Amino acid sequence: MVQWVEGHVVGKTTWSQRLVSLQVDADIAPFEAGQFIKLGLEVGAEAVGRPYSLVNAPGERPLEFCFSVVPGGPLSKRLAALNAGDSILVAPHASGFLILREVISGSHLWLIASGTGIGPFLSILKTAEPWQRFERIVLVHAARLVSELMYRDTISEFAETHTDKFVFIPFVSREPTDFALPGRIPQAIENGQLETRAGIKFSAAQSQIMLCGNPQMVDEIQQLLIERGLKKHRRREPGNISVESYW
Incomplete structure (x- = not known):
């Protein structure tokens, strides 16, 4: 059972009809850039919670979360209706392994996201570590509009x-x-557009790739990269591709 701390909304950004960011003041335990945490609200007689990535860097306040409003979902529409001063439930501890501590060394860091999957990568890029460890960093973000x-x-x-x-x-x-x-990221990997725009190639020797977003996109990109000789990263078997799997 999730134990909650009470937080308060201190700001909101409405990007579109379906994308919202909340800034939240809450007392949580220290976390690592790239992790996620549960947000919740009392719905009827119970607290309903879902995981959302932290956009802010560790030590940066307020906490920030971006999310999609899911039609018919039990929580996101209610979160999007909150305003400054409203209460919100926040889990006290963050989780997740889409963090640089889990990524082995390389020359090039690719951060590939769709939609709200960009959140953990912004948290990572707000810290000093990626800029110290990698020679080149490519941030890729896919959106509909x-x-x-x-x-x-x-x-x-x-x-x-x-x-x-x-x-x-x-x-x-x-x-x-x-x-x-235009189009989708997997297509741009297949036809070479993405690497041309970046000015560097995917390479098993040089590239570390972190993926977050639509599960279909993530699966397609993984398969394309594996066909190019890269492999998924595991603690027991280090590789090039790191994926967040809390979807």
Whole structure:
């Protein structure tokens, strides 16, 4: 049974009809960048909770979470209706292994996300570790609409601060743009567009890839990379591909 601490919403960002971020003040245990934690609300006679990635870096406050509003879901619509001052339940401890401590050394770090899967990667990039460990960092974010490319100001700050190390590659699948790649990430891996835009290749010798987002996308990308000679990372058998599996 989850034990909760009471938190309070201190801010909200509505990115689109289906994407929302909440800023929350709550007293939780220390966590590692890339981890997730449960948020909950009292629904009827019980507390309903779901896991959400922390967008903020360890030590940064308030806590921040981004999530999709799921039609007919028991929680997300209620979370999206909260405003500053409202109470929210927060689990006291974070979990998850999509963290740099679990990633072996390499020259290039690829952070590939769709939708709200970008959250843990922003938390990681707000820390010093990735910039110290890797020569190049590629952040890939796929969305349906331009408005759903969340946290673009934060990403621009990474680019300005780490000009020689960082590249951001957005994808937008349902409307034309003059800056984002069209279509889906797996297709851009198959036809070489993603590597061309990044200026580097996927390599078993140099690449570490972290994936978070739509399960189908994650599975497709894993398979394509495995066909290219990369392998999934396991503690007993180190590899190139790390995946969050709390979906």
